[in-house]
Amino acid sequence: MLTSLKELYLFDNQLTTLPPQLGTLHQLQTLGIEGNPIEQSLKMIVQKDGTPALVSFLRDSCPIPGPPPDRQWKHLVGQAEREAMASDPSTETFSVLCYNILCERCATERLYGYTPSWALQWDYRKELILKEIVNHNSDFVCLQEVDNAQYEEYFQKALAGHGYEGVYWPKSRFKMMSESERRLVDGCAIFYKSSKYTLVEKHLIEFSAVAMQRQDFKKTDDMFNRVLGKDHIAVVALLESKETGTRFIIANTHLHWDPQFCDVKLVQVALLVEEVEKIAHNFARYPPRLPPASSSAVGSAHTPTAGENNASSRPPPVYTDGYKIPIIVCGDFNSVPESGVYEFLSTGSIPPDHEDFLSHVYGKYTSEGLRHRLGLKSAYASLGELPLTNYVPSFKGAIDYIWYSSANLSVNSVLGEVDPGYLEKVVGFPNAHFPSDHLCIVSEFRVRPPREPPQARPPPVFPESSRAHT
Known part of the structure; x- marks a missing residue:
């Protein structure tokens, strides 16, 4: 067009x-x-x-065109196996929805001049966003670009009516603003089905604050000039299944948007993974929940503790380290599958002179490279990433992902793409049918006995002349 x-x-x-x-x-x-x-x-x-x-x-x-066909689910397991899992009480499954909802402050006619003004209004868009979330009925819902006022006044209340409780933090600039300005600051939210999961802890990861604590960054001009001015965050929720005692770590983030700052995105995602690893290992040290009270205790004067409400007949799992805990890391990564961010998350390492560092200097990151042992995979990777999760006239591609720890989780199914025939007639999102410039992505997982996480790929050995200067 x-x-x-x-x-x-x-x-x-x-x-x-x-x-x-x-x-x-x-x-x-x-x-x-x-x-x-x-x-x-x-x-x-x-x-x-x-x-x-x-x-x-x-x-x-302009008349509203007809809606597209419903997005179809793509299954990674056969029909017989799906039926077997559904009838097996020992099978534990859960679903995750990830969605950048385009906050009200950013939805301007200057940026989205192709969108009808009525379809750009928050009162119109928020109803479609809520409908999308509720229809998928996911166990965990991770939203980005949720402004402070709309979290408190709309999403928290509306989703509570559907059985969700939430965890939320706005971006770091929230602290330096007046009360009225704070209402418009956006951040990340995690909602979970409160009937099925108990929130154990919640954590805020402020990338700039974490970077400031690293000794190897203190003498790095690029860190001060490029990273510390960005106020992006991640929110992490530590949860337990009320039925099985299985623990889950759900992380939700929104990385910097500008393609000219791919180095900053790499630093942000490296800081995120390091913090998630620390949180996971601490979580593993928590004692397991007590088994359910015996039947002889029924009717006695004994009052069960919060840890004694495990409704499952099997004992709760014991985690020897953080890598055994199912981990989900999702969000708007503003990075395509060919990026260093995607390579790092999916392979566990990148060299110190990776081109996405843009020859900038970031302490050990650019002298030793990046490594992690979370064993992450993208939920969509087995079938191929979606053709797009973000669609505007100037860009069309996949930048939103749901990453999972492959040592203890498997993907059952993912929500598929938007009908290509419909997209051919559309300038971009948002529009009458899609209330954000991003698509929501959804995946269903099953928990399986953990295996040892893969070792991070050893850093490549490069000639001294090819290594980034530190």
């Missing part, structure tokens, strides 16, 4: 009206319609307010 068209001349064509689909030409600055018997109301708009005003009028008056 010619959405970047700046000039269009339709002189002397005997046109009596203009199709409302011209409203998709959101960058059009000059429209020549002289010499046409076009209806007076359209002429008046151009004469009074110019071409952009006419484009906006056509865009907002």
